[in-house]
Amino acid sequence: MKLLGLETSCDETAAAVVEDGRRALSNVIASQIDIHKEYGGVVPEVAARSHIEVVLPVVHEALARAGATWDDIDGIAVTAGPGLIGSLLIGTLTARSLALVHHKPLYAVNHVVAHTYANMLITERPEFPLLSLSVSGGHSHMLWFDGPLEYRLLGRTRDDAAGEAFDKVAKMLGLPYPGGPSVGQAALHGNEQAYQLPKPQLGSDSLDFSFSGLKTAVLRTLQAEVGGDFRTPSAELPARLTPQHVNDMAASFQRTVCEILAGRLHQAYQRYQPKSVVIAGGVAANARLRQEVSRRLPVPMHYAPMEYCTDNGAMIGAMGYELAAAGRAIDPLTLKADPSLAI
Ligand code: KG4
Numbered sequence: 170m171k172l173l174g175l176e177t178s179c180d181e182t183a184a185a186v187v188e189d190g191r192r193a194l195s196n197v198i199a200s201q202i203d204i205h206k207e208y209g210g211v212v213p214e215v216a217a218r219s220h221i222e223v224v225l226p227v228v229h230e231a232l233a234r235a236g237a238t239w240d241d242i243d244g245i246a247v248t249a250g251p252g253l254i255g256s257l258l259i260g261t262l263t264a265r266s267l268a269l270v271h272h273k274p275l276y277a278v279n280h281v282v283a284h285t286y287a288n289m290l291i292t293e294r295p296e297f298p299l300l301s302l303s304v305s306g307g308h309s310h311m312l313w314f315d316g317p318l319e320y321r322l323l324g325r326t327r328d329d330a331a332g333e334a335f336d337k338v339a340k341m342l343g344l345p346y347p348g349g350p351s352v353g354q355a356a357l358h359g360n361e362q363a364y365q366l367p368k369p370q371l372g373s374d375s376l377d378f379s380f381s382g383l384k385t386a387v388l389r390t391l392q393a394e395v396g397g398d399f400r401t402p403s404a405e406l407p408a409r410l411t412p413q414h415v416n417d418m419a420a421s422f423q424r425t426v427c428e429i430l431a432g433r434l435h436q437a438y439q440r441y442q443p444k445s446v447v448i449a450g451g452v453a454a455n456a457r458l459r460q461e462v463s464r465r466l467p468v469p470m471h472y473a474p475m476e477y478c479t480d481n482g483a484m485i486g487a488m489g490y491e492l493a494a495a496g497r498a499i500d501p502l503t504l505k506a507d508p509s510l511a512i
Protein backbone atom coordinates (compact mmCIF):
# COMPACT_ATOMS: atom_id res chain seq x y z
CA MET A 170 0.00 0.00 0.00
CA LYS A 171 1.34 3.42 -1.00
CA LEU A 172 0.22 6.52 0.89
CA LEU A 173 0.94 10.16 0.32
CA GLY A 174 1.83 11.83 3.64
CA LEU A 175 1.34 15.59 3.87
CA GLU A 176 2.65 17.82 6.68
CA THR A 177 2.17 21.60 7.04
CA SER A 178 1.63 22.14 10.78
CA CYS A 179 4.41 24.68 11.30
CA ASP A 180 7.12 26.02 8.98
CA GLU A 181 7.90 23.00 6.82
CA THR A 182 5.85 22.10 3.75
CA ALA A 183 6.51 18.39 3.43
CA ALA A 184 5.20 15.46 1.41
CA ALA A 185 6.32 11.85 1.06
CA VAL A 186 5.23 8.61 -0.54
CA VAL A 187 5.40 5.79 2.01
CA GLU A 188 5.04 2.11 1.20
CA ASP A 189 3.40 -0.18 3.78
CA GLY A 190 4.18 2.28 6.57
CA ARG A 191 7.85 1.37 6.58
CA ARG A 192 9.60 2.56 3.42
CA ALA A 193 9.75 6.19 2.37
CA LEU A 194 9.96 6.14 -1.43
CA SER A 195 10.37 9.92 -1.39
CA ASN A 196 10.60 12.60 1.31
CA VAL A 197 10.37 16.17 0.07
CA ILE A 198 10.72 19.02 2.57
CA ALA A 199 10.45 22.70 1.64
CA SER A 200 11.77 24.50 4.69
CA GLN A 201 10.85 28.10 5.45
CA ILE A 202 13.80 28.51 7.83
CA ASP A 203 15.44 31.15 5.62
CA ILE A 204 12.23 33.21 5.63
CA HIS A 205 11.65 33.07 9.41
CA LYS A 206 15.33 33.42 10.36
CA GLU A 207 15.04 37.16 9.83
CA TYR A 208 12.46 37.36 12.64
CA GLY A 209 14.18 34.89 15.00
CA GLY A 210 11.15 32.57 14.96
CA VAL A 211 8.12 31.45 12.99
CA VAL A 212 5.67 34.17 11.92
CA PRO A 213 2.30 32.34 11.55
CA GLU A 214 0.81 34.46 8.74
CA VAL A 215 4.02 34.29 6.73
CA ALA A 216 4.15 30.51 7.25
CA ALA A 217 0.59 30.02 5.97
CA ARG A 218 1.23 32.13 2.88
CA SER A 219 4.40 30.25 2.10
CA HIS A 220 2.59 26.87 2.43
CA ILE A 221 0.04 28.01 -0.17
CA GLU A 222 2.80 28.80 -2.65
CA VAL A 223 4.69 25.53 -2.41
CA VAL A 224 2.25 22.83 -1.26
CA LEU A 225 1.22 21.56 -4.73
CA PRO A 226 4.76 21.62 -6.18
CA VAL A 227 5.96 19.72 -3.08
CA VAL A 228 3.25 17.06 -3.53
CA HIS A 229 4.09 16.68 -7.23
CA GLU A 230 7.79 16.43 -6.43
CA ALA A 231 7.11 13.71 -3.83
CA LEU A 232 5.15 11.71 -6.43
CA ALA A 233 7.82 12.25 -9.10
CA ARG A 234 10.73 11.23 -6.86
CA ALA A 235 8.85 8.07 -5.86
CA GLY A 236 8.23 7.34 -9.56
CA ALA A 237 4.49 7.30 -8.79
CA THR A 238 1.38 8.71 -10.41
CA TRP A 239 -1.98 9.22 -8.67
CA ASP A 240 -3.00 5.75 -9.94
CA ASP A 241 -0.31 4.22 -7.70
CA ILE A 242 -1.46 6.05 -4.56
CA ASP A 243 -3.87 4.19 -2.25
CA GLY A 244 -4.68 7.05 0.12
CA ILE A 245 -3.68 10.40 1.59
CA ALA A 246 -2.61 11.03 5.18
CA VAL A 247 -2.47 14.59 6.46
CA THR A 248 -1.60 16.36 9.72
CA ALA A 249 -4.88 17.53 11.28
CA GLY A 250 -3.23 19.08 14.37
CA PRO A 251 -1.82 20.28 16.67
CA GLY A 252 0.00 23.23 15.11
CA LEU A 253 -0.53 26.71 13.70
CA ILE A 254 -4.12 27.06 12.48
CA GLY A 255 -3.27 28.91 9.25
CA SER A 256 -0.61 26.34 8.36
CA LEU A 257 -2.85 23.37 9.22
CA LEU A 258 -5.69 24.78 7.11
CA ILE A 259 -3.53 24.83 3.97
CA GLY A 260 -2.50 21.18 4.46
CA THR A 261 -5.94 19.86 5.35
CA LEU A 262 -7.72 21.77 2.57
CA THR A 263 -5.15 20.57 0.05
CA ALA A 264 -5.49 16.96 1.23
CA ARG A 265 -9.30 17.15 1.25
CA SER A 266 -9.35 18.50 -2.32
CA LEU A 267 -6.83 15.94 -3.59
CA ALA A 268 -8.79 13.11 -1.92
CA LEU A 269 -12.03 14.25 -3.59
CA VAL A 270 -10.50 14.88 -7.02
CA HIS A 271 -8.52 11.62 -7.14
CA HIS A 272 -11.06 9.49 -5.21
CA LYS A 273 -8.65 8.46 -2.46
CA PRO A 274 -9.39 7.63 1.17
CA LEU A 275 -8.19 10.29 3.60
CA TYR A 276 -6.56 9.77 7.02
CA ALA A 277 -6.26 12.44 9.74
CA VAL A 278 -2.99 12.24 11.65
CA ASN A 279 -1.97 13.70 15.01
CA HIS A 280 1.38 15.41 14.45
CA VAL A 281 2.77 14.80 17.95
CA VAL A 282 1.99 11.07 17.84
CA ALA A 283 3.25 10.81 14.25
CA HIS A 284 6.77 11.90 15.27
CA THR A 285 7.19 8.49 16.93
CA TYR A 286 6.41 6.79 13.58
CA ALA A 287 9.64 8.20 12.13
CA ASN A 288 11.19 5.26 13.99
CA MET A 289 9.11 2.79 11.94
CA LEU A 290 10.91 3.92 8.78
CA ILE A 291 14.15 2.21 9.72
CA THR A 292 15.18 -1.35 8.94
CA GLU A 293 15.17 -2.56 12.52
CA ARG A 294 11.67 -1.55 13.53
CA PRO A 295 11.15 -1.18 17.28
CA GLU A 296 8.83 -3.69 18.95
CA PHE A 297 5.80 -3.04 21.14
CA PRO A 298 5.25 -2.25 23.96
CA LEU A 299 7.22 0.85 23.17
CA LEU A 300 8.28 3.91 25.13
CA SER A 301 8.73 7.14 23.16
CA LEU A 302 10.23 10.46 24.14
CA SER A 303 8.86 12.96 21.63
CA VAL A 304 10.57 16.34 21.88
CA SER A 305 10.29 19.21 19.44
CA GLY A 306 9.72 22.94 19.16
CA GLY A 307 6.06 22.73 20.11
CA HIS A 308 5.91 19.83 22.54
CA SER A 309 7.78 17.50 24.91
CA HIS A 310 5.89 14.30 25.62
CA MET A 311 6.59 10.87 27.04
CA LEU A 312 4.31 8.39 25.26
CA TRP A 313 3.50 4.75 25.84
CA PHE A 314 2.45 2.51 22.92
CA ASP A 315 0.87 -0.92 23.62
CA GLY A 316 0.39 -1.33 19.85
CA PRO A 317 0.51 0.86 16.72
CA LEU A 318 -2.61 2.88 17.54
CA GLU A 319 -2.93 2.16 21.25
CA TYR A 320 -1.09 4.96 22.95
CA ARG A 321 -1.32 7.13 26.03
CA LEU A 322 0.48 10.04 27.59
CA LEU A 323 2.85 9.31 30.52
CA GLY A 324 4.22 12.82 31.00
CA ARG A 325 4.58 16.19 29.31
CA THR A 326 6.17 19.58 29.73
CA ARG A 327 4.48 21.89 32.19
CA ASP A 328 5.73 24.99 30.39
CA ASP A 329 8.17 25.33 27.47
CA ALA A 330 8.94 22.54 25.01
CA ALA A 331 12.55 21.32 24.90
CA GLY A 332 13.08 22.66 21.34
CA GLU A 333 11.52 25.96 22.36
CA ALA A 334 14.10 26.22 25.17
CA PHE A 335 16.88 25.61 22.60
CA ASP A 336 15.39 28.32 20.37
CA LYS A 337 15.06 30.86 23.20
CA VAL A 338 18.54 30.23 24.60
CA ALA A 339 19.97 30.54 21.06
CA LYS A 340 18.35 33.96 20.83
CA MET A 341 19.90 35.03 24.16
CA LEU A 342 23.29 33.90 22.86
CA GLY A 343 22.85 35.65 19.51
CA LEU A 344 22.86 32.31 17.63
CA PRO A 345 20.69 31.86 14.51
CA TYR A 346 17.23 30.26 14.33
CA PRO A 347 16.45 27.37 14.64
CA GLY A 348 18.25 27.21 17.95
CA GLY A 349 18.73 23.44 18.25
CA PRO A 350 21.29 22.99 15.50
CA SER A 351 23.07 26.31 16.20
CA VAL A 352 23.36 25.63 19.96
CA GLY A 353 24.60 22.11 19.13
CA GLN A 354 27.23 23.58 16.80
CA ALA A 355 28.45 26.19 19.32
CA ALA A 356 28.51 23.53 22.05
CA LEU A 357 31.16 21.61 20.10
CA HIS A 358 33.61 24.41 20.97
CA GLY A 359 32.55 24.91 24.60
CA ASN A 360 33.11 23.36 28.02
CA GLU A 361 29.89 21.67 29.08
CA GLN A 362 30.85 21.81 32.76
CA ALA A 363 31.52 25.58 32.65
CA TYR A 364 28.12 26.42 34.15
CA GLN A 365 26.07 24.37 36.61
CA LEU A 366 22.43 25.12 35.80
CA PRO A 367 19.52 24.00 38.00
CA LYS A 368 17.33 21.02 37.12
CA PRO A 369 13.61 21.20 37.90
CA GLN A 370 12.39 19.31 40.96
CA LEU A 371 8.99 17.93 39.96
CA GLY A 372 8.86 15.00 42.39
CA SER A 373 10.29 11.53 41.88
CA ASP A 374 6.91 10.10 40.73
CA SER A 375 6.39 12.61 37.94
CA LEU A 376 7.36 11.96 34.34
CA ASP A 377 6.69 15.62 33.47
CA PHE A 378 9.25 18.16 32.29
CA SER A 379 9.81 21.84 32.87
CA PHE A 380 12.24 24.02 30.91
CA SER A 381 11.15 27.52 31.72
CA GLY A 382 13.25 27.77 34.92
CA LEU A 383 16.32 26.56 33.06
CA LYS A 384 15.86 29.26 30.43
CA THR A 385 15.64 31.91 33.16
CA ALA A 386 18.73 30.49 34.87
CA VAL A 387 20.65 30.84 31.60
CA LEU A 388 19.61 34.50 31.37
CA ARG A 389 20.57 35.21 35.01
CA THR A 390 23.94 33.49 34.64
CA LEU A 391 24.79 35.42 31.47
CA GLN A 392 23.72 38.62 33.16
CA ALA A 393 26.04 37.88 36.08
CA GLU A 394 28.89 37.32 33.60
CA VAL A 395 28.54 40.58 31.69
CA GLY A 396 26.80 42.89 34.18
CA GLY A 397 23.84 45.03 33.19
CA ASP A 398 20.16 44.45 33.83
CA PHE A 399 18.66 42.08 31.30
CA ARG A 400 15.42 41.15 32.99
CA THR A 401 14.09 39.99 29.66
CA PRO A 402 16.20 38.77 26.72
CA SER A 403 17.48 41.75 24.79
CA ALA A 404 19.47 42.33 21.62
CA GLU A 405 22.15 44.05 23.74
CA LEU A 406 22.99 40.90 25.65
CA PRO A 407 24.60 38.86 22.82
CA ALA A 408 26.69 41.90 21.87
CA ARG A 409 28.35 41.80 25.29
CA LEU A 410 29.14 38.08 25.24
CA THR A 411 32.53 36.70 24.23
CA PRO A 412 32.69 33.62 21.95
CA GLN A 413 33.78 31.66 25.02
CA HIS A 414 30.69 32.72 27.00
CA VAL A 415 28.52 31.65 24.05
CA ASN A 416 30.20 28.29 23.47
CA ASP A 417 30.44 27.39 27.17
CA MET A 418 26.81 28.31 27.83
CA ALA A 419 25.61 26.46 24.71
CA ALA A 420 27.48 23.35 25.87
CA SER A 421 26.36 23.62 29.52
CA PHE A 422 22.74 24.28 28.58
CA GLN A 423 22.71 21.42 26.07
CA ARG A 424 24.23 19.02 28.62
CA THR A 425 21.61 19.99 31.21
CA VAL A 426 18.67 19.52 28.81
CA CYS A 427 20.05 16.15 27.67
CA GLU A 428 20.53 15.00 31.27
CA ILE A 429 16.96 16.02 32.15
CA LEU A 430 15.45 14.26 29.11
CA ALA A 431 17.56 11.10 29.32
CA GLY A 432 17.02 10.95 33.10
CA ARG A 433 13.23 11.03 32.71
CA LEU A 434 13.38 8.46 29.92
CA HIS A 435 15.42 6.14 32.10
CA GLN A 436 12.96 6.62 34.96
CA ALA A 437 10.04 5.70 32.66
CA TYR A 438 11.98 2.72 31.31
CA GLN A 439 12.53 1.35 34.80
CA ARG A 440 8.91 1.83 35.77
CA TYR A 441 7.25 0.37 32.65
CA GLN A 442 9.87 -2.03 31.24
CA PRO A 443 9.06 -1.59 27.51
CA LYS A 444 10.47 -3.86 24.79
CA SER A 445 11.86 -0.86 22.92
CA VAL A 446 12.59 2.80 23.50
CA VAL A 447 12.70 5.50 20.83
CA ILE A 448 13.26 9.23 20.73
CA ALA A 449 11.42 11.42 18.25
CA GLY A 450 10.84 15.02 17.17
CA GLY A 451 13.27 17.74 16.11
CA VAL A 452 15.31 17.60 19.33
CA ALA A 453 15.89 13.86 18.71
CA ALA A 454 18.27 15.01 15.95
CA ASN A 455 20.62 16.24 18.71
CA ALA A 456 23.81 14.14 18.79
CA ARG A 457 24.48 14.91 22.47
CA LEU A 458 20.98 13.70 23.41
CA ARG A 459 21.51 10.46 21.47
CA GLN A 460 24.80 9.94 23.29
CA GLU A 461 23.23 10.57 26.72
CA VAL A 462 20.26 8.27 26.01
CA SER A 463 22.48 5.44 24.72
CA ARG A 464 24.71 5.81 27.80
CA ARG A 465 21.85 5.59 30.31
CA LEU A 466 19.38 3.12 28.80
CA PRO A 467 20.14 -0.59 29.08
CA VAL A 468 18.48 -1.36 25.70
CA PRO A 469 20.08 -1.11 22.26
CA MET A 470 18.81 2.10 20.71
CA HIS A 471 18.10 2.59 17.01
CA TYR A 472 17.77 6.16 15.87
CA ALA A 473 15.82 7.49 12.91
CA PRO A 474 17.81 9.41 10.27
CA MET A 475 17.87 13.17 10.95
CA GLU A 476 15.55 13.93 8.00
CA TYR A 477 12.78 11.92 9.71
CA CYS A 478 13.28 13.61 13.12
CA THR A 479 12.33 17.15 12.19
CA ASP A 480 8.93 17.73 10.58
CA ASN A 481 8.39 15.59 7.48
CA GLY A 482 5.69 13.88 5.42
CA ALA A 483 7.11 10.36 5.78
CA MET A 484 6.18 10.10 9.48
CA ILE A 485 2.65 11.21 8.55
CA GLY A 486 2.46 8.54 5.84
CA ALA A 487 3.81 5.92 8.27
CA MET A 488 1.11 6.65 10.85
CA GLY A 489 -1.49 6.96 8.08
CA TYR A 490 -0.70 3.36 7.13
CA GLU A 491 -1.76 2.16 10.59
CA LEU A 492 -5.00 4.17 10.33
CA ALA A 493 -5.62 2.64 6.88
CA ALA A 494 -4.94 -0.88 8.20
CA ALA A 495 -7.47 -0.20 10.98
CA GLY A 496 -10.05 1.09 8.45
CA ARG A 497 -10.11 4.56 9.97
CA ALA A 498 -10.58 6.75 6.89
CA ILE A 499 -12.29 10.10 7.39
CA ASP A 500 -14.83 11.81 5.11
CA PRO A 501 -12.96 14.60 3.26
CA LEU A 502 -15.92 16.91 3.83
CA THR A 503 -15.73 16.55 7.61
CA LEU A 504 -11.97 16.67 8.23
CA LYS A 505 -11.17 19.71 10.36
CA ALA A 506 -7.84 21.27 11.28
CA ASP A 507 -7.48 21.44 15.07
CA PRO A 508 -4.62 23.63 16.38
CA SER A 509 -4.83 22.05 19.85
CA LEU A 510 -5.62 18.46 18.87
CA ALA A 511 -5.14 16.28 21.97
CA ILE A 512 -3.27 12.99 22.05
O1 KG4 B 1 9.80 18.48 15.10
P1 KG4 B 1 10.19 19.82 14.65
O2 KG4 B 1 10.84 19.94 13.29
O3 KG4 B 1 8.98 20.81 14.63
C1 KG4 B 1 8.00 20.85 15.65
O4 KG4 B 1 7.08 19.99 15.61
O5 KG4 B 1 8.19 21.70 16.52
O6 KG4 B 1 11.16 20.41 15.76
C2 KG4 B 1 11.75 21.67 15.64
C3 KG4 B 1 12.51 21.94 16.93
C4 KG4 B 1 13.12 23.33 17.00
O7 KG4 B 1 12.83 23.88 18.26
C5 KG4 B 1 14.60 23.08 16.80
O8 KG4 B 1 15.41 24.04 17.47
C6 KG4 B 1 14.75 21.70 17.41
O9 KG4 B 1 13.60 20.99 17.06
N1 KG4 B 1 15.93 21.01 16.85
C7 KG4 B 1 16.98 20.62 17.59
C8 KG4 B 1 17.93 20.07 16.67
N2 KG4 B 1 17.40 20.13 15.42
C9 KG4 B 1 16.17 20.70 15.55
N3 KG4 B 1 17.20 20.71 18.90
C10 KG4 B 1 18.37 20.25 19.36
N4 KG4 B 1 19.34 19.75 18.56
C11 KG4 B 1 19.17 19.63 17.22
N5 KG4 B 1 20.14 19.12 16.45
Ligand code: ZN
Nearest residue numbers: 305451479480
Ligand atom coordinates in the same frame (compact mmCIF):
# COMPACT_ATOMS: atom_id res chain seq x y z
ZN1 ZN C 1 7.03 18.37 14.82
